[in-house]
Amino acid sequence: MLNRLSRRLLVRSIMTALRWLLRLPSPVLRVLGGRPVVVEGRQPVPTARMLIRVARFAPFDAPHRNGSLARARRELNLAGALAGAGICKGVRTSDRTWPGPGGPLPLRLYEPAGLPEPGPALVYFHGGGFVLGSLDTHEGACRLLAEEAGVRVVSIGYRLAPEHPFPAAASDAIAAFSHVRENAPGFGADPARLAVGGDSSGANLAAVVAHAAARGELPPPAFSLLLTPATDALGESASHRQFGSGFRLDRDEWAWYRDQYLRDPAQYTDPRASVLYDDHLAGLPPTYVATCGFDLLRDEGEAYARKLASAGVPVVHRRHEGQLHGFANRVGIDPDAQRAMVHAAGVLRAGLALTPPRD
Template identity: 50%
Template sequence: MELDRDAAAVLEMIRTAGRPPWHTLSPDEARASYMAGRQATAPEPMPVAVVKDLVAPGPHGPIPLRLYRPAAAPAAGAAALVFFHGGGWVLGNLESHDGMCRHLAERSGCVVVAVDYRLAPERKFPAPLDDAGAATAWVAAQAGALGLDPARIAVGGDSAGGNLAAALCLMARDAGGPAIAWQMLLYPATDFAMDTPSHRRFEDGHLLTRESMLWFRDHYLNNTAEAADWRASPLRAASVAGLPPALVLTASHDPLRDEGEAYGRRLAEAGVPVTLWRVPGQIHGFLPMGKAIAASARVLDRLAAMMRGALGW
């Protein structure tokens, strides 16, 4: 399968610019580089009727949130997606995925609530997951005040955010709540073993490298033994039965491709309704890059339509 022309151009742009790999930088340096890359590749943000910053209480302190309410969403009883950004549990924030959240909200007619969970290595595992869980529980508890339908709240995220969403669904199932209607897992990390064929085939040269994944892992986890914890590696959960219906999107030229698809297959084998969608020709992290990768907008449009359908709106 050939690499998408736009994705190949992004990789060439990174090579030409001489951008250092994440694993050669400090976390603060990597964060600055990540945001500079966002500015270069993100499209103009879509206007959304209401964009409001909120704060949820969390186990490690207040958690910043950003709510996007499109004009098509009803004032009361709206469906919602609680969204966790990617960035290897080390990078990213509300701004890095602002355009993506706007796109999903505006095209779906659903409310999107982005979560600015705390990052490693300052807050290691399971602090980001704790924040994700606390934020989701708060949104569900405040559904009436936020104009949301508590029976139609989904969770989702890309990459590390997809990992948090998957683990959160397992936690919510075991704890008896909050109720989650759907999960949207976008090229998610599901297993820190990192020993699949796609990890070996795309270990270098396709934006996310094996060395950088090890760098992310070592910043996120307190020790390598935690890689076996299903909260870090959802694919290792003893059972995935009884989880919400899911969409699992993967990219063909992504080291995380095989573990994402393996998680989707496990869901299906356990009787969970799942849509598994591999986007051909794409690299890890392509969705927020609409200025540089034309396919991004088309995929986001389809994701928004699927979100709308899954949440009954």
């Protein structure tokens, strides 16, 4: 049994190795990645193939088997901080707190150099299955979004399950967006150009905020940025069957996250847990949805994009065909994941540029 120091060293070694490996030329990665996995005539990009191969050595890639939730969180936080190290060094950060519904919670403000004040901003919710994740795990993603989109990013800490099950995270997300909007001058933000976004479970929370605004519960965001969003807690889509094992986010891990957050199966189709079942779509903001070709959440994200488009909501959808779930966490070590995030940042920049500033 490895002690805490040994496990920290293991995490550091894995992240250092991945940073080096994933920057090797594609032909070399194809050889090292072994026999490619082919699904419907498609295969993962070389960096994704390498990640699939080395995932079994990373303890933070299987939190449901880690043996300790505290350890899983600790190791993923370290891995995320290491993965984001060195990204967009010119972006200034400041750590603060915000008064969450259950007590003070952390937030981190990212400010790119030379941005006018007030300016466009993004309220961002980290992924992690409502159980893991933190401001540190998404340091690289937020830095890159801030610099490439030319926006201030407010990364929000929220209550995690199982200590705080549904609807705690959803309530926190709505309250956090309201807090930032009501205190926009303190964040250098123009409330008329305030977007909401996140990845995976964080994208779920971002969508929950947008739907709450559409119902009139709070002022609407100007734009929604949803990266590999979790939209359907039932998990019955074809992609759940196709990519349920061997593609980093396995179905048993996904089910473990769900069970920590949603204690009652009757909650699975609650719109605050599964936005795919919310039929109140009028008033939703322009939305970007990014999905990945080898992700068990792929189909539910694309079904959500289609539902919005059918209702007349302006939607841009991009499937990153060869990518795995969670590219937002890998922007500092995986060049292909970084390209996917740069594309998202470009869409965000364009979406907010079309929103007139507050008079």
